[in-house]
Amino acid sequence: MYGRMVLEGAIHRSVTEHAIRLHQAARADALQGEVEGALHYADVLAGVLSELAHRWGTEPRPVAPATPPASAPIAPPxxxxxxxxxxxxxxxxxxxxxxxxxxxxxxxxxxxxxxxxxxxxxxxxxxxxxxxxxxxxxxxxxxxxxxxxxxxxxxxxxxxxxxxxxxxxxxxxxxxxxxxxxSSVTRTAATSARAIRALAENEALAPGQLINHALHALGPLDEVRTRWQAANGLPTSTPTAPAPSSNGPPPARVHAALARSAPRPVSPPSARPSSAPHPAVARPPSRGHG
Structure with missing residues (x-):
């Protein structure tokens, strides 16, 4: 249980940090008339979300929130x-x-x-x-x-x-x-980043929901990116997951935390040692899947 609590906080912090980086890259690109930085950090964020989903034990898929986070239209710098x-x-x-x-x-x-x-x-x-x-x-x-x-x-x-x-x-x-x-690419990237940051700062949102809502918030940027590539005669690319981020807890620490949080079976005092294999310990149900 404690391991899940630690991981939940780490997921919220990691998503917040990467959303901030995407927003900063989008604003910098807007000033310079570029798009490469924003698209790069969007790919990084998508990869981080996929990685965090696997750590949490949920399938990453875009899901629209019941109440979209409030976000005013982004104007050019x-x-x-x-x-x-x-x-x-x-x-x-x-x-x-x-x-x-x-x-x-x-x-x-x-x-x-x-x-x-x-x-x-x-x-x-x-x-x-x-x-x-x-x-x-x-x-x-x-x-x-x-x-x-x-x-x-x-x-x-x-x-x-x-x-x-x-x-x-x-x-x-x-x-x-x-x-x-x-200009449309950078504005859309900034809008997605702000929406994802608002989701991540909502501590009541379960990690699985946060990840899926964040992936949904990246959808408009993916659509604009596809048209941007068509305008420039570039092949449509699929964002790939980068190497594991150093901002979240490493997988070994996560697995150890989960192992510590799993309940251990208690044998009756009169039970004698047996060479028969013990039944597998069921993992406690985790809240917030999806």
Whole structure:
């Protein structure tokens, strides 16, 4: 029993530490316009969760929590916010000015990849026009936005439309789309990290539940990563478990703790030694599997 208590605390601490590292890597990548650090630490965290699941004796599988942890949308770092908004406006301008440009990004870029929700809604309008095979230009974009009520409900302002119209110029939709995707990857990684840290800091959450909920929180990042790889022509990779982390207790210590916590059978005083094998000691039921 005491061994399970020690292991439970170690699992919560290890998940918290790795979630913090993922968040730090995501913020650093966002400032530098990169994604490699965030994706690396996401793989490390996924591997740690798998390792901890086996130590705890549960099968690692993504499970959504009954009540998702509260997490506000992640905005780009202040130093990059202006550049991110400019990239998004420029991309929308190119897509509206050059209808064929939608073919370069529609396969992997999604409205949720835009940091500004208004920009995401305008991209959704462009995608709808493209899907229906209708002409794409400033007139049809404005018509689609009005038809969806984006101007009436204040989702998109006339100033935003004017800024996009004034931003058109030479540029590659594919290249600009990749810039938007970079920002999406780091924001999603930061969001996943914050959600996992909130789960790990909930001491009432059993280790099996913590591990499975944390794996579920990494799901959106896996989805964005897949599209990022498609945008760059990279093969889809499956995160692999790294070597055992030094932050958690080593396996030998875990097994020893579990052995100490297992109840030992007590022989009656009159029992005589026997060479017959003793029945196996049943492991006490552990709480929090899954």
């Amino acid at each position: 202040q130093a990059r916010a202006g550049r991110t908004a400019e990239d998004e406006r420029f991309l929308l301008a190119v897509l509206a000015e050059r209808p064929k440009a939608m073919d370069e990004v529609v396969g992997w870029l999604r409205p949720g990849d835009f940091a500004d929700p208004a920009h995401g809604q305008l991209y959704r309008c462009l995608g709808a026009l493209h899907h229906r095979g209708e002409p794409i230009d400033w007139v049809t974009l404005l018509w689609e936005a009005q038809r969806r009520g984006l101007l009436a409900d204040g989702t998109v302002s006339s100033d935003q439309l004017t800024a996009i119209c004034d931003g058109v110029g030479p540029g590659s939709a594919e290249w600009l789309g990749e810039l938007v995707m970079r």
